[in-house]
Amino acid sequence: MLRDITLGQYYPKDSVIHRLDARTKIIAVIVYIILLFLIRDFFGYAVAAVFVGAVIVVSGVPFRFILRGMKPIAVILIITFIINMFMYPGTILVSAGPLKITEQGVRQAFFMAFRLLMLVFGTSLLTYTTKPMQLTDGFESLLSPLSRFGFPAHEIAIMMSIALRFIPMLIQEADKIMKAQQARGADFESGNLIQRMKSLIPLLIPLFIGAFRIAQDLAMAMEARCYRGGEGRTRLHVMKLQRCDAGAAAALILFAAAVIAEPYLFDMLLAMF
16 A cells, blocks of 8 residues: 555656746646635536646656555545535435535535545646656745745755655655564554554554654765755756746646636626527
């Protein structure tokens, strides 16, 4: 199951999306998240699904690889769906004591679950198509204007990069520890939820010890290379905006226009028919 977690992993491919500047992709993801929260009906989510699907096809990242990363959040999606079914008043469909499932609740549950799914799809494409160092440089470049006011732009960027790089390493380490524990007779899959959580304690303790060891090794390596922060630092690959970035900006503007104009166009079509 741990192998199914693909968060923070980079999928190497020579596609247009991979060649985009990291700053372009970061801004695009932020705008995409904002637009998702502006959508209020099914047709708006259909536009978002078509847009994300087109980006996935252009990026060359296999859809099976992305779906594999969705397995760990399946429980969150189900819990979100169930909670929202009981949260909204309206036309009652099913009633069992104080619990009432309404038509508006089911509709909102579908929207919330689909919104969360689209959020994960869109944001995961950022890490799938961008190397950690490129992400670091992109965040640092976007936050650099705030450094004039004392904001630690480089420190925040390097912490985010290290965190993204630590996720696959910790997953791999947890998988090794779990296999070693299973070889010694440990059982992580049988029993109820509480028993499964208790069985994870022998896994978490060596995992935390390994995480501290990796962090210490990283700190010593950075210190041995005379790391002193981002001031005066030079880069091998200088970020430059290209024509493909202009094309991506145009596609994002079209998507934003479609999302904003969709409710008005839908009302006009209803009025005509």
